Amino acid sequence: MSRIAVIGAGIAGLTVAAELAAAGHAVTVFEKSRGPGGRCATRRSAAGPFDHGAPGFEAVTAAFAEQVQDWQRAGWVGADAAAGASRLIGVPSMNALAQQLASHLPPGASLRVETHVAAIEHGAPAGWRLRLLDGQLNAGHFDAVAVAVPAEQAAALLAPDASLAEAMRVTRSDPCWTVMAAWSDAWAAPGGSWTAPDPTGVLDRVHRDDARTGRVALDGIASRWVLHATPQWSADHLGAAPAEVIAALTAVLAKSLGVHLAPPVHAAAHCWRYAQVPDARGEPCGWNASLQLGACGDAWHGAGDVAGSRPDGVERAWLSARALARQMALSLTPD
Ligand SMILES: Cc1cc2nc3c(=O)[nH]c(=O)nc-3n(C[C@H](O)[C@H](O)[C@H](O)COP(=O)(O)OP(=O)(O)OC[C@H]3O[C@@H](n4cnc5c(N)ncnc54)[C@H](O)[C@@H]3O)c2cc1C
Structure with a gap:
């Protein structure tokens, strides 16, 4: 079983959390607001x-x-x-959809609200740790992190992977x-x-x-x-x-x-x-298998360009989260 941190409890974060918990992983979702939903x-x-x-x-x-x-x-x-x-x-x-997704997360997933993640730090061999806005390190260690926040905010969190960070930095909302x-x-x-x-x-x-x-x-x-x-x-x-x-x-x-x-x-x-996001990236999601660091949300196309389809924001959030969960599941160790 891998320990996974998901940052953001919008449609994307809750979807990636549900998929990974259903696959047998221990998932913690960190949300800065008082409740889930994000832009819904x-x-x-x-x-x-x-x-x-x-x-x-x-x-x-x-x-x-x-x-x-x-x-x-x-x-x-x-x-x-x-x-x-x-x-x-x-x-x-x-916001009822996100509230329902949050209250129906599979066993193995939990949601921590009012927890603003300021940075993520990687240190071998323990894995990822999260630095919170007040400067404190969160107590947990994680094998993998999924960042599910708007592009401009994701760019800062994804600093440990320069190319993922740059992909989000140049994506405009x-x-x-x-x-x-x-x-x-x-x-x-x-x-x-x-x-x-x-x-x-x-x-x-x-x-x-x-x-x-x-x-x-x-x-x-x-x-x-x-x-x-x-x-x-x-x-x-x-x-x-x-x-x-x-x-x-x-x-x-x-x-x-x-x-x-x-x-x-x-x-x-x-x-x-x-x-x-007027022009989402063409890739379904972002994933660095060697760092075990991923990104999803409406900045990504989600499905890839399936027959020229142009899914809008909520749909891209869901599609990209599902794509990321599937990529992550291939390189993580379930129960
Ligand atoms: C005014 C408006 C109109 C829209 N119209 C449409 C429409 O007609 N159709 C459509 O499909 N979409 C529309 N959208 C877009 C749609 O709402 C989004 O694309 C979708 O909800 C994105 O979901 P998400 O999970 O990717 O991100 P979000 O919903 O933004 O969720 C990200 C979550 O991460 C949290 N977060 C951010 N940073 C941190 C941090 N550092 N630490 C912890 N938590 C953090 C946020 O609080 C938020 O809850 C609209 C959005 C707005 C605002």
């Missing part, structure tokens, strides 16, 4: 929950479509009726300013999700969160909306104040829909510094 995220508020990260996802490869069917049967994901049958969402919230807003009065607007008809290049995508499958309605809240700014506008306004972003995005929403909007009863903004 849900923000709780007094106005109700907002899916403020990935609004949904699709399955373009046969392998992921098969996996999604299992998740649908389990009730962890469902079709987003408002966006079309092929668009999938976590139920009852986007676009930022995304996101506004979560709720109104108490009903106003006429298209339901569901849509790409904003905004010629000014501010607003990218919009979805009405409370109208989606399995979402809760709160007394006094007529509707909850999530507004995503375009990558370019987000990049140009990285240092903006949340109030400025809320004002800009809600004004563009009102103008592009031709409606008058009263001030929202709740509004918050979040800047995703690394939201989506």
Whole structure:
């Protein structure tokens, strides 16, 4: 049995952990946040929950479509009726999928939240050790490490392998300013999700969160909306104040829909510094067998270029994690 550290409890990290634990390895997942999910995220508020990260996802490869069917049967994901049958969402919230994956990890895998890994260090013969943000070394030794975090953050962690680190350093993620807003009065607007008809290049995508499958309605809240700014506008306004972003995005929403909007009863903004990867690497994942060090996540294609398919972020995260788990299993010693 090998001891494996997985860094990051998004879809990629939880998938690689589940596969390796099922193959008989002892796996510890380290997550810096309070819970799993990463960019499949849900923000709780007094106005109700907002899916403020990935609004949904699709399955373009046969392998992921098969996996999604299992998740649908389990009730962890469902079709987003408002966006079309092929668009999938976590139920009852986007972070539910990761929460379910985490609570169904096979025996042999465990999740440590609120544990920020700052660096990984290799020393023969004991293997890998993790240095935490407070400078302390984690007590455990590991035979192998899988890094499952956004490319820019992976680059620093992968420093022991210069070529893996460089592959992540040159992979770019676009930022995304996101506004979560709720109104108490009903106003006429298209339901569901849509790409904003905004010629000014501010607003990218919009979805009405409370109208989606399995979402809760709160007394006094007529509707909850999530507004995503375009990558370019987000990049140009990285240092903006949340109030400025809320004002800009809600004004563009009102103008592009031709409606008058009263001030929202709740509004918050979040800047995703690394939201989506426009050009993922062509390889399924990264793996250095001699160092026993790997990388997966949406920076990687996951399936390789299968018949020119272009899986999106959530699907690439899952595909690349599965590819990495299979590569790792070939060179690790199970029970
Ligand atoms: C606004 C927005 C819109 C999106 N739209 C779509 C869409 O329409 N369709 C689609 O398919 N995808 C979309 N995505 C992308 C999708 O969410 C991601 O591609 C996918 O969730 C990536 O999963 P992951 O496991 O690779 O990484 P993540 O979900 O980022 O998980 C990485 C985890 O690692 C943790 N972590 C990071 N560094 C450390 C560290 N040093 N130590 C410990 N833990 C660490 C993080 O806290 C996080 O939980 C969107 C994302 C955003 C933000």
